Amino acid sequence: MFAEAEKRHVAQEELRAALTLTTRRRVRRDCTVSVGGTDYEVPYGYLAGQVVTLATCLFESPEPRLELDAKHVPLRVVDPVKNASRKRPPRRLAPSRAARPVDFDPGRTLVIGRTEGEDRP
Numbered sequence: 739m740f741a742e743a744e745k746r747h748v749a750q751e752e753l754r755a756a757l758t759l760t761t762r763r764r765v766r767r768d769c770t771v772s773v774g775g776t777d778y779e780v781p782y783g784y785l786a787g788q789v790v791t792l793a794t795c796l797f798e799s800p801e802p803r804l805e806l807d808a809k810h811v812p813l814r815v816v817d818p819v820k821n822a823s824r825k826r827p828p829r830r831l832a833p834s835r836a837a838r839p840v841d842f843d844p845g846r847t848l849v850i851g852r853t854e855g856e857d858r859p
Contacts, residue, residue, distance in 0.1 A: 759794045760794075761792050763789070765780050765786055769786055771813070778816065792813075793810070801815075
């Protein structure tokens with residue numbers, strides 16, 4: 739069982755990957771998630787109700803981080819006193835506005851829809 743084997747050096751990236759635990763959790767409606775009995779704040783309101791992937795790297799820190807679109811977002815422990823007076827992030831992303839005014843003319847649409855020879859007003 740404990741036979742002698744050739745020792746090999748492991749790079750830090752390999753060690754970090756081997757000591758990273760991933761788990762999936764559903765974000766609560768108040769933008770918090772529970773890991774190991776501790777509640778953490780999720781900084782993005784649009785993730786409320788969604789299932790997300792959390793990673794905990796035992797090599798660096800025991801605090802979990804949110805893995806989202808190949809990015810790692812650190813999570814903070816919920817502070818009940820500050821959380822009571824903090825403004826919640828919006829649940830949905832704000833829609834993006836057009837860069838320039840939208841070209842819309844209802845009259846032109848009616849003219850284009852007519853065929854020649856029609857006598858409708």
